[in-house]
Amino acid sequence: MSEALLSVSVVQALSVWEELTRALYGDNPYAGDTAEIYVYTVMPHSPLAAAPLGESGIALYRAGCRTLHGLCRLFEERMGAVVTKPDGSSIDDLLDEEPYTHRVHLKVKAAD
Numbered sequence: 299m300s301e302a303l304l305s306v307s308v309v310q311a312l313s314v315w316e317e318l319t320r321a322l323y324g325d326n327p328y329a330g331d332t333a334e335i336y337v338y339t340v341m342p343h344s345p346l347a348a349a350p351l352g353e354s355g356i357a358l359y360r361a362g363c364r365t366l367h368g369l370c371r372l373f374e375e376r377m378g379a380v381v382t383k384p385d386g387s388s389i390d391d392l393l394d395e396e397p398y399t400h401r402v403h404l405k406v407k408a409a410d
Contacts, residue, residue: 303368305361310340311369318373318381321406332384332405337362340369359400366402367392378409 303311317333320326328334341362370381370389381389384405392402 301368303365303372305342306340306365306369313339314366314369315373318370318379318404318406319377321404322377322379322408328403329384331407332403335366335402335404337366337400337402340365363392363399363402370404373406374409379406380409381406 314335317326317335321328321331321333324330326333337359339362341358367389373379374381382405383389384403386405389402389404392399
């Protein structure tokens with residue numbers, strides 16, 4: 299299990315899990331098999347998250363991206379699914395330092 303998952307609450311994790319599950323079954327309100335996840339939903343709680351983005355705020359978004367990546371990989375393992383970007387590319391760029399992102403679209407399908 300990813301160390302990043304230790305910073306997410308059960309409610310935060312379940313919110314993402316629900317979005318991914320609905321996408322897996324083609325029933326996500328955003329786009330059927332694609333979920334739209336806002337990174338702030340899995341960020342550690344901090345007053346810095348509401349402040350204008352400085353170095354500390356960007357660090358929180360990066361932590362949220364790492365957490366989201368860990369949740370997606372756990373979802374793949376437990377649910378027999380594949381999570382990608384809508385164009386089929388890897389979600390591993392969520393781990394990149396630059397650029398940070400505030401919103402991610404994730405396509406979910408059953409593993410072959």
